[in-house]
Amino acid sequence: MKQVAIITGASRGIGAAIAQRLARDGFAVVVNYAGNVVEADKVVGAISAAGGTALALQADVADAAAVRGLFDQTIAQLGRVDVLVNNAGIMPSNLPQLSATDDDTFDRLVAVNLKGSFNTMREASTRLEHGGRIINFSSSLVGTLMPGYSAYVATKAGVEGMTMILARELRGKNITVNAVAPGPTATALFLDGKTPELIERLAKMPPLERLGTPEDIANAVSFLAGPDGGWINGQTLRANGGMV
Ligand code: NDP
Numbered sequence: 001m002k003q004v005a006i007i008t009g010a011s012r013g014i015g016a017a018i019a020q021r022l023a024r025d026g027f028a029v030v031v032n033y034a035g036n037v038v039e040a041d042k043v044v045g046a047i048s049a050a051g052g053t054a055l056a057l058q059a060d061v062a063d064a065a066a067v068r069g070l071f072d073q074t075i076a077q078l079g080r081v082d083v084l085v086n087n088a089g090i091m092p093s094n095l096p097q098l099s100a101t102d103d104d105t106f107d108r109l110v111a112v113n114l115k116g117s118f119n120t121m122r123e124a125s126t127r128l129e130h131g132g133r134i135i136n137f138s139s140s141l142v143g144t145l146m147p148g149y150s151a152y153v154a155t156k157a158g159v160e161g162m163t164m165i166l167a168r169e170l171r172g173k174n175i176t177v178n179a180v181a182p183g184p185t186a187t188a189l190f191l192d193g194k195t196p197e198l199i200e201r202l203a204k205m206p207p208l209e210r211l212g213t214p215e216d217i218a219n220a221v222s223f224l225a226g227p228d229g230g231w232i233n234g235q236t237l238r239a240n241g242g243m244v
Pocket of ligand 1 (some may be wrong): 010012015033034039060093112182188189
């Protein structure tokens with residue numbers, strides 16, 4: 001039986017690249033999505049066409065009952081869960097400074113990025129197989145501290161904190177818990193609402209002078225999910241071309 005990886009938010013962007021990479025690595029993958037069934041089905045189709053095993057499952061990670069259902073359906077259809085990649089996340093374009101951030105924006109960021117990661121980690125902590133891996137998603141903005149990102153960074157710093165504590169709480173289960181913190185990466189989440197000049201300026205920030213690609217980030221996740229990453233635990237890996 002193949003090992004099984006759930007990738008949240010895998011219909012587009014970084015999550016779609018992770019699903020395809022982990023399928024190539026030999027995992028049966030669950031392509032979770034919130035609303036975009038057409039894109040999720042395309043990812044499943046590409047994986048199947050390449051000889052891999054994939055299944056699209058809808059679940060809003062902010063909804064604890066839906067997340068329980070995501071794990072139930074995965075185990076019913078694929079038999080087990082070995083890897084959880086907590087990639088689903090939102091970042092509204094043109095976030096204002098803290099003084100102008102409205103309640104809805106703050107609450108939605110917390111619900112999806114922070115509570116969503118909590119919901120999936122809580123399920124994973126009791127349902128992952130021995131030897132399992134949990135890979136969370138932070139952001140290099142936790143390090144750059146650019147004005148305008150206070151609410152978003154609050155959620156990602158919280159994810160880093162939970163990552164380190166859950167790694168310790170899972171002592172004895174042989175399950176690692178780490179986070180990946182991308183820098184600017186060419187997906188809708190980063191590109192939407194930015195001028196070409198701003199994108200160019202941000203792309204030049206890392207010493208490697210380009211935007212990350214979803215595949216750059218998928219490579220880091222593949223390392224943490226695979227045999228070579230087995231000794232890494234309770235860490236945040238910043239994948240950002242050296243920006244911070
Ligand atoms: P995208 O906006 O390109 O894709 C987001 C994905 O998450 C989609 O598949 C979307 O599904 C899914 N999603 C959104 N909300 C939910 C939800 N409530 N429940 C389940 N799935 C959901 O984002 P990226 O690929 O750029 O981002 C992936 C992760 O990387 C995020 O955690 C983000 O914070 C982080 N990150 C990204 C950076 C970047 O520059 N791109 C930089 C640093 C961190 P659907 O298609 O159904 O809407």
